[in-house]
Amino acid sequence: MSKRDYYEVLNVAKDADKKEVKKAYRKMAMKYHPDRNPDDKSSEDAFKEVNEAYEVLSDEQKRGAYDQYGHAGLEQGGGGGGHGAGGFGDIFGDVFGDIFGGGGGGRGGGRGEDPRRGPGGRHPHRLSPAGQ
Numbered sequence: 001m002s003k004r005d006y007y008e009v010l011n012v013a014k015d016a017d018k019k020e021v022k023k024a025y026r027k028m029a030m031k032y033h034p035d036r037n038p039d040d041k042s043s044e045d046a047f048k049e050v051n052e053a054y055e056v057l058s059d060e061q062k063r064g065a066y067d068q069y070g071h072a073g074l075e076q077g078g079g080g081g082g083h084g085a086g087g088f089g090d091i092f093g094d095v096f097g098d099i100f101g102g103g104g105g106g107r108g109g110g111r112g113e114d115p116r117r118g119p120g121g122r123h124p125h126r127l128s129p130a131g132q
Contacts, residue, residue: 003071006053014067018058083106
């Protein structure tokens with residue numbers, strides 16, 4: 001199966017800036033989001049395609065490789081398949097983060113260990129009932 005042109009998927013011009021790409025992505029992601037289209041396989045596939053297109057067109061290196069070599073430029077170690085490293089957390093962080101004013105799970109945000117927790121994800125302090 002051949003892949004559609006990423007600019008076509010997001011309905012943006014090849015010279016679109018990052019802001020235009022992000023705006024188009026949000027619009028398309030909301031349109032095809034699985035929560036808005038439950039049990040609709042075609043919407044789920046379109047949502048994945050929109051995410052993949054945004055992942056490439058929002059990254060300068062990936063976009064450059066794509067512009068120069070098309071999809072083949074991404075297969076040469078450039079990434080860009082499926083949900084990639086971002087996953088659904090990034091989608092929600094990008095789409096809803098600005099709407100609600102939070103950072104959410106945006107790109108690169110908070111993937112490390114919680115510094116408030118001890119080894120194994122446990123809190124290092126035990127709480128005891130009041131008065132003890």
